[in-house]
Amino acid sequence: MHAMRISEYGGPEVMSWTELPDPVPGPGEVLVRLGVAGVNYMDVGVRTGRAPGWSLPAIPGVEGVGYVTALGDGVQGLAIGDRVAWYYHQGSYAQHLAVPAESLVRVPADVPDETAAAVMMQGLTANHLTTETYPIEPGVTAVVHAAAGGVGLVLTQLIKVRGGTVIGVVSREEKVPVAKEAGADHVIVSSGGGFEDRVRELTGGEGAHVVYDGGGAATFRSSLSALRRHGVHAFYGPLMGVPTLTPAELPNSVLLSHPLVRDHVPDRAALLARTAEVFDLVGKGRLRPVIGARHPLAEAARAHADLESRRTVGKLLLLP
Ligand SMILES: NC(=O)c1ccc[n+]([C@@H]2O[C@H](COP(=O)([O-])OP(=O)(O)OC[C@H]3O[C@@H](n4cnc5c(N)ncnc54)[C@H](OP(=O)(O)O)[C@@H]3O)[C@@H](O)[C@H]2O)c1
Known part of the structure; x- marks a missing residue:
């Protein structure tokens, strides 16, 4: 699989499209095939070394929507093929990622992938x-x-x-x-x-x-x-x-x-409750995220350059 990786801090060009072994889900983890990754200003902070809690080499990105392709030991309540979303999981600019099951939420059927990705972090x-x-x-x-x-x-x-x-x-x-x-x-x-x-x-x-x-x-x-x-x-x-x-x-x-x-979503119960509130607003048409641009994941550097230029509007998405 391919992922966007950084091994030094700097401008958008430090992100490189890198071939890596497919991740293997450990106990309690789920292997997810990326459907769409969200871009957040925080990813610029990660790339430039300003975001706390990250070390190099790193795969930027903290949110996305995808499809379950394998279950690690002990995972319950999820099945292969389920559509899931996450936020604040490091390494989302990747075609496949292993995510702790407790960080995943199911996406309601009436919420499209792109919409779900747009409302996780933001x-x-x-x-x-x-x-x-x-x-x-x-x-x-x-x-x-x-x-x-x-x-x-x-x-x-x-x-x-x-x-x-x-x-x-x-x-x-x-x-x-x-x-x-x-x-x-x-x-x-x-x-x-x-x-x-x-x-x-x-x-x-x-x-x-x-x-x-x-x-x-x-x-x-x-x-x-x-x-x-x-x-x-x-x-x-x-x-x-x-x-x-x-x-x-x-x-x-x-x-x-x-x-x-993170103080709004301190634990699993809050993650389920808060995402349900947001998905409910989307389902009722009261919250309609604006997708400002879509880029191929391999061209994430363009999305970062645009975001830093202050010319973008709405949510930027990356498609694998
Ligand atoms: N505290 C938290 O938990 C939390 C969580 C999520 C996001 N955030 C923060 O929320 C803010 C917005 O994040 P976002 O992902 O939604 O990004 P965004 O608003 O889509 O993009 C950033 C916007 O900030 C403005 N801006 C002001 N100074 C800028 C600069 N020096 N470089 C680039 N943009 C600048 C620009 O709008 P104008 O040109 O119109 O001013 C730009 O469009 C960021 O500061 C982010 O770190 C905080």
Whole structure:
């Protein structure tokens, strides 16, 4: 089988299409033939050596959908041919992979492969942000950074489903209609800081209840300034850069949070419950992930280069 492998950190070109022995499932593992792998910004962090918990050589990618082709000892409840999805399993840019059975969920029949792959990491993250990090309810105004991106579009849709108002931020004019189509009430074009005055204008001078900020250090200070008193700054994009500050610099009694999707999905029961919530929203047509581009797995470097250029919208997928 072939996989995308990196043996040194660097640009997209360090990923090489490598022939490797087919993996053999160990006890408790399942061999899966990849159907579609999702691209996440985290994969760029892995490739550049900024993502914690990875070592070289590595096969990037943490999510996908595929088909069970063999069962390791002790696996119960899954059969050959089952369609399964996973998130946060390292090494998903591969034609075949051995995945612990406890990391797999069955995909409902009404959810196509590509849709399922698109909502594993980004759907669970947006679900976390709109429930546990800041429970969205009618009357809440949320700022969503990279509102035409993978997490951003799902986040926008989930905020609208839960009755909130969305002020999206995108870096380019051409992304405005994409964010609006997902339900954003207002869209600001900005590629770093400097959007806080416009947020204040749009909120009658009050500021937003919550800012979902995946933009790292560049957007951090303006996000704080865009909040109302006691607002919540959900800083969820540390791979884009981490600012330095002391607690006394936090204005207006705002609350600073660093949400990690793994805390939303700490165990198997949560994985089953959370993915069921997201698949249910998809099944009811309330969450419609936007597939921005599909690339052959062997050309994953193109997907990474595009993602880093900030020209992409929605979810990028890799097909084996
Ligand atoms: N905390 C967690 O558990 C968790 C889980 C999943 C994802 N994340 C984070 O969520 C963020 C979005 O991830 P995603 O996979 O959905 O990616 P994405 O939003 O599809 O793509 C990244 C977007 O971020 C914006 N951006 C700002 N600065 C950038 C830069 N220096 N390089 C590239 N893009 C930049 C771009 O939108 P504009 O050009 O429109 O600004 C770009 O389209 C990332 O920070 C990721 O690490 C965190």
